[in-house]
Amino acid sequence: MIFDSYEAFRAVNFTAKVCILGSGPAGTTIARKLGAAGIPVVVLEAGSREFSDDSQDFYRGVTVGDPYFDLDITRLRFMGGSSNHWAGWCRVLDSQDFEAKAWAPDTGWPLGCADIEPYLPEVQDILELPDFRPDVPISDDIRWVQLIKSPAVRFGEKFADELDRSRNVAVVLSTYATELTGDGKRVIAAKLWSNGQDAGFFTADYFIVCTGGLENSRLLLWSNQRSNGGVVPKATALGRYWMEHPTFEGGNAILADYSAFEVDATNEAFFSPTPAAMERLEIMNFGIRLIQTPYPGIKSLIADLACTAPEMAEWVSYQLSQNLRCAAQLYVAWEQAPLASNQIRLSKTDVDPAGVPRIELHWKKSELERRTLLEGLRLFGTTLVRKDLGRVRIADWLANGGDYPTNEELAGHHHMGGTRMGTDVTKSVVDANSKVHGMDNLYVGGSSVFCTSGECNPTTTIVALACRLGDHLSKVIGA
Amino acid sequence: MSFFTKKISRRTIMQALIALPALSLFRKLPDTDPDAIVEVNGWILKRSDLT
Numbered sequence: 001m002i003f004d005s006y007e008a009f010r011a012v013n014f015t016a017k018v019c020i021l022g023s024g025p026a027g028t029t030i031a032r033k034l035g036a037a038g039i040p041v042v043v044l045e046a047g048s049r050e051f052s053d054d055s056q057d058f059y060r061g062v063t064v065g066d067p068y069f070d071l072d073i074t075r076l077r078f079m080g081g082s083s084n085h086w087a088g089w090c091r092v093l094d095s096q097d098f099e100a101k102a103w104a105p106d107t108g109w110p111l112g113c114a115d116i117e118p119y120l121p122e123v124q125d126i127l128e129l130p131d132f133r134p135d136v137p138i139s140d141d142i143r144w145v146q147l148i149k150s151p152a153v154r155f156g157e158k159f160a161d162e163l164d165r166s167r168n169v170a171v172v173l174s175t176y177a178t179e180l181t182g183d184g185k186r187v188i189a190a191k192l193w194s195n196g197q198d199a200g201f202f203t204a205d206y207f208i209v210c211t212g213g214l215e216n217s218r219l220l221l222w223s224n225q226r227s228n229g230g231v232v233p234k235a236t237a238l239g240r241y242w243m244e245h246p247t248f249e250g251g252n253a254i255l256a257d258y259s260a261f262e263v264d265a266t267n268e269a270f271f272s273p274t275p276a277a278m279e280r281l282e283i284m285n286f287g288i289r290l291i292q293t294p295y296p297g298i299k300s301l302i303a304d305l306a307c308t309a310p311e312m313a314e315w316v317s318y319q320l321s322q323n324l325r326c327a328a329q330l331y332v333a334w335e336q337a338p339l340a341s342n343q344i345r346l347s348k349t350d351v352d353p354a355g356v357p358r359i360e361l362h363w364k365k366s367e368l369e370r371r372t373l374l375e376g377l378r379l380f381g382t383t384l385v386r387k388d389l390g391r392v393r394i395a396d397w398l399a400n401g402g403d404y405p406t407n408e409e410l411a412g413h414h415h416m417g418g419t420r421m422g423t424d425v426t427k428s429v430v431d432a433n434s435k436v437h438g439m440d441n442l443y444v445g446g447s448s449v450f451c452t453s454g455e456c457n458p459t460t461t462i463v464a465l466a467c468r469l470g471d472h473l474s475k476v477i478g479a
Numbered sequence: 480m481s482f483f484t485k486k487i488s489r490r491t492i493m494q495a496l497i498a499l500p501a502l503s504l505f506r507k508l509p510d511t512d513p514d515a516i517v518e519v520n521g522w523i524l525k526r527s528d529l530t
């Protein structure tokens with residue numbers, strides 16, 4: 001069932017066991033799983049069926065630190081959430097991403113890749129993905145990795161009919177949960193805002209917060225403040241360890257030979273370090289996106305190379321007449337070191353129309369990440385030399401220790417951390433089952449539970465974790 | 480005058496200082512391995528690319 005307003009929902013007699021906040025990939029996936037298990041669920045969605053400026057305005061906020069996207073641009077507030085404009089690039093976190101890195105504090109998850117692997121066939125079905133293929137090592141240091149460019153499922157569109165027909169799932173649109181109330185053991189109710197005014201409280205046995213990787217922290221910080229710690233009793237890490245995938249053009253390459261890898265339909269190939277290389281260099285994970293550029297792009301690179309390395313330029317010219325493939329741009333996205341100082345705070349001065357403080361995002365890239373970017377390109381460049389696949393040129397700003405450019409992609413719109421998973425309650429907010437520490441009936445879905453970000457786009461892992469949480473809760477509730 | 484300059488003449492110190500860069504150059508003999516990786520002007524190359 002889908003209701004266009006809270007008023008319309010109230011007119012029917014539907015008692016929910018579980019209340020999910022948010023209808024993005026996380027919320028929709030969990031709702032479908034619980035519904036399929038015969039558990040009555042209400043999904044409260046702040047936005048309507050369509051984009052609107054008014055709804056989007058609730059997402060405004062400020063960033064302090066490094067340049068970042070406007071917070072009302074980097075996500076969408078209507079049915080289906082940010083899946084309405086995601087690019088559909090899919091890959092699940094690497095198994096080593098779940099392991100602690102001795103050289104990077106506060107890394108390591110309380111679960112492993114094996115815990116989400118059983119859900120990957122379901123994820124493939126939901127996101128319409130072909131089979132995952134194993135990574136292909138092209139040297140001891142570098143893996144050629146698969147990044148699937150999927151059809152970019154819009155969750156609101158794809159599942160609207162199914163949800164509308166469902167007897168167990170009620171999606172209630174234009175209903176904003178402004179706050180949860182709790183007594184330090186249980187969440188008692190969600191306070192609602194609908195039709196431009198307070199709409200009372202909604203009660204259920206279980207609550208799952210799936211409002212997105214920025215909003216989950218905001219809602220819980222505000223709820224906790226209002227209920228004197230009654231919603232997140234162990235709140236030291238709440239809002240902290242927030243992460244993105246910074247993304248910059250780090251250099252170019254001349255390619256002669258593609259025998260070790262293939263480019264995809266959009267002329268791109270993706271590379272990451274081997275676990276051994278990361279450990280040896282004490283760097284984070286990264287992904288190099290090699291974009292084959294049009295043939296004329298190679299001329300300026302060869303001219304530049306001729307001044308530096310005549311022999312190489314000759315080799316290139318020879319290859320050119322033989323089978324030189326092209327020049328390429330090298331974009332690098334990397335795993336951020338999880339830092340408590342990168343955090344979501346509540347604004348002290350600015351509130352949204354419902355009176356909820358807006359987000360103040362504190363975010364800065366670290367020195368370890370800068371080293372990851374530079375050493376990563378060196379690793380890749382060395383691999384191309386050793387295998388005689390081509391040559392890499394590191395961008396001037398990076399090679400010369402300059403500032404990050406401000407006119408580039410900046411990051412991936414991937415909002416991770418803030419309510420991270422863990423066993424240490426001073427450094428995490430939820431346990432390995434995504435249940436808030438100290439609370440009996442409060443869970444969190446989405447990438448805010450990520451302990452570390454890995455290098456890949458998050459939604460495949462979000463959906464896998466959502467399937468797992470759906471199964472877990474079905475068992476807990478069914479027992 | 481310090482103990483150090485009393486014992487060793489200023490000229491000896493200057494000579495030692497001038498000799499230093501040359502000594503360190505000797506210690507770090509130029510790499511002649513044609514397959515060695517070198518970084519020049521941002522390019523990651525094989526030494527033999529430069530010849």
Ligand SMILES: Cc1cc2nc3c(=O)[nH]c(=O)nc-3n(C[C@H](O)[C@H](O)[C@H](O)COP(=O)(O)OP(=O)(O)OC[C@H]3O[C@@H](n4cnc5c(N)ncnc54)[C@H](O)[C@@H]3O)c2cc1C
Nearest residue numbers: 022024025026046077081082087088089177212446457459
């Ligand atoms: C431009 C862009 C490109 C992207 N490309 C990729 C990609 O290629 N690959 C990839 O893996 N990821 C990509 N992403 C990220 C991806 O969109 C997110 O990871 C994913 O949508 C997160 O799902 P979610 O369900 O956790 O949150 P969201 O999709 O943000 O959904 C949250 C939902 O909660 C609702 N909501 C918010 N607050 C409340 C509240 N208080 N009460 C009730 N409802 C509320 C919102 O309206 C929204 O519908 C991209 C993102 C952007 C912006």
